[in-house]
Amino acid sequence: MARYVLKFGGTSVANVTRLHHVANLVKEQAEAGHELVVVVSAMAGITNELVGYAQSLCPDKLTPEHDVVLSSGEQVTSGLLALALTRLGLISRSYLAWQVPIVTDDNPSQARILKIETEQLERCLKQGIIPVVAGFQGINDQLRLTTLGRGGSDTTAVALAAALKADRCDIYTDVDGVYTADPRLVANARKLGQITYAEMFEMAAQGAKVLQARSVELALKHRVKLRVLSSFFKASGTDIVEERKFVESTQISGIAHNPHEVLITLKGVPHQIDLMAQIFNRLAQHRISVDMLVQTHAVNGKVDLNFTLPQADLERAQPLLEQLQKELIFSNLDIDQDVVKISVVGIGMRSNLEIGRNLFNTLASHQISVRLLTTSEIKMSVLITKQQTALALNVLHEVFNLEGGDKECALSA
Ligand code: ADP
Ligand code: ASP
Numbered sequence: 001m002a003r004y005v006l007k008f009g010g011t012s013v014a015n016v017t018r019l020h021h022v023a024n025l026v027k028e029q030a031e032a033g034h035e036l037v038v039v040v041s042a043m044a045g046i047t048n049e050l051v052g053y054a055q056s057l058c059p060d061k062l063t064p065e066h067d068v069v070l071s072s073g074e075q076v077t078s079g080l081l082a083l084a085l086t087r088l089g090l091i092s093r094s095y096l097a098w099q100v101p102i103v104t105d106d107n108p109s110q111a112r113i114l115k116i117e118t119e120q121l122e123r124c125l126k127q128g129i130i131p132v133v134a135g136f137q138g139i140n141d142q143l144r145l146t147t148l149g150r151g152g153s154d155t156t157a158v159a160l161a162a163a164l165k166a167d168r169c170d171i172y173t174d175v176d177g178v179y180t181a182d183p184r185l186v187a188n189a190r191k192l193g194q195i196t197y198a199e200m201f202e203m204a205a206q207g208a209k210v211l212q213a214r215s216v217e218l219a220l221k222h223r224v225k226l227r228v229l230s231s232f233f234k235a236s237g238t239d240i241v242e243e244r245k246f247v248e249s250t251q252i253s254g255i256a257h258n259p260h261e262v263l264i265t266l267k268g269v270p271h272q273i274d275l276m277a278q279i280f281n282r283l284a285q286h287r288i289s290v291d292m293l294v295q296t297h298a299v300n301g302k303v304d305l306n307f308t309l310p311q312a313d314l315e316r317a318q319p320l321l322e323q324l325q326k327e328l329i330f331s332n333l334d335i336d337q338d339v340v341k342i343s344v345v346g347i348g349m350r351s352n353l354e355i356g357r358n359l360f361n362t363l364a365s366h367q368i369s370v371r372l373l374t375t376s377e378i379k380m381s382v383l384i385t386k387q388q389t390a391l392a393l394n395v396l397h398e399v400f401n402l403e404g405g406d407k408e409c410a411l412s413a
């Protein structure tokens with residue numbers, strides 16, 4: 001008998017028919033004799049709808065009340081799935097985060113899990129009850145509801161698997177695994193049987209939303225075995241592993257894209273380190289993180305600074321930047337929302353200098369111009385215009401020999 005945490009994402013629980021299907025999947029595993037803890041997301045589209053309601057009343061999304069509103073979608077699905085399981089003759093009960101409890105810090109909208117009490121859930125398991133835990137939510141030490149960032153049900157599932165010492169955490173979604181690129185944009189994307197935690201983390205951090213990046217980080221830290229698979233049809237999934245076989249022959253494991261960044265250009269910034277620090281400190285004080293930072297050469301003691309930040313933070317960042325401009329820290333502010341970050345990820349990159357050359361030659365030969373570039377040990381990212389997203393993904397996918405594989409059953413919903 002094994003102990004598994006099973007997580008079902010938004011499209012997997014999108015309506016009562018899907019919930020019934022999920023209940024049958026859970027039943028199958030229960031009948032195989034496994035101990036199960038289930039985690040659910042909100043029905044597809046619901047969290048976006050809730051964000052819309054809350055932001056129409058208060059654009060600042062960092063208030064505790066936003067978390068109260070956003071977390072409600074998961075309450076509905078946890079209750080519904082428990083009902084569906086009961087209807088199939090299983091014993092089940094729903095758990096909201098405060099009932100477990102899943103204790104977090106007090107960062108609204110981006111809370112981190114600090115502690116999970118396992119006593120209640122262990123008692124359920126001992127009594128043969130299947131707990132269905134609402135993902136994405138937590139409770140802080142002020143007893144206020146918190147949420148774990150978009151896609152945060154993945155993190156709830158991994159954190160529960162770690163706390164309960166589960167044999168594996170299975171993330172059921174609408175694709176049958178992790179692909180070399182988003183299969184919705186790259187027709188030749190190939191399913192990976194395995195991907196390392198480090199690669200999966202980079203892919204997720206760079207926009208491959210199949211897993212929340214934080215969940216991968218947590219899985220690595222607590223050595224949680226993680227698998228991504230489809231709730232729509234039976235197929236082998238992707239295992240997230242410490243080391244994958246045949247690294248030499250597959251230097252690149254995938255390409256991720258993130259269309260949710262904006263490019264900021266500050267022109268005429270005095271070339272003084274304290275002024276630059278002021279800019280980034282001001283953003284950091286408001287919890288706005290900056291990515292892809294590039295500085296031009298100094299001309300007459302002034303430089304231009306280019307960087308990206310999350311589109312979701314633009315509404316808060318813009319007035320701060322305009323204020324800094326008034327304080328004469330720079331002369332011009334440009335904001336370009338028509339950008340996408342494309343990242344090539346792979347541990348084989350460490351030892352291969354050809355990859356950068358290949359990347360640039362390929363983009364250049366398709367008239368795709370690169371606005372910004374950053375690299376890390378296992379990834380190379382370029383910023384290009386949004387309209388060229390599919391073209392860039394497909395030509396890079398081809399030049400790095402990522403295509404092939406069992407495509408027919410890749411997509412659902
Ligand atoms: P869930 O609602 O189950 O959490 P998500 O929408 O968060 O599902 O994540 C699944 C989606 O991630 C897929 O539908 C797919 O379009 C997208 N995706 C992006 N990059 C990848 C990738 N490299 N491999 C698989 N799916 C990816
Ligand atoms: N429902 C939340 C979201 O849409 C959490 C999740 O799906 O993981 O972001």
Ligand code: MG
Pocket residue numbers: 009151154209210211212
């Ligand atoms: Mg998700």
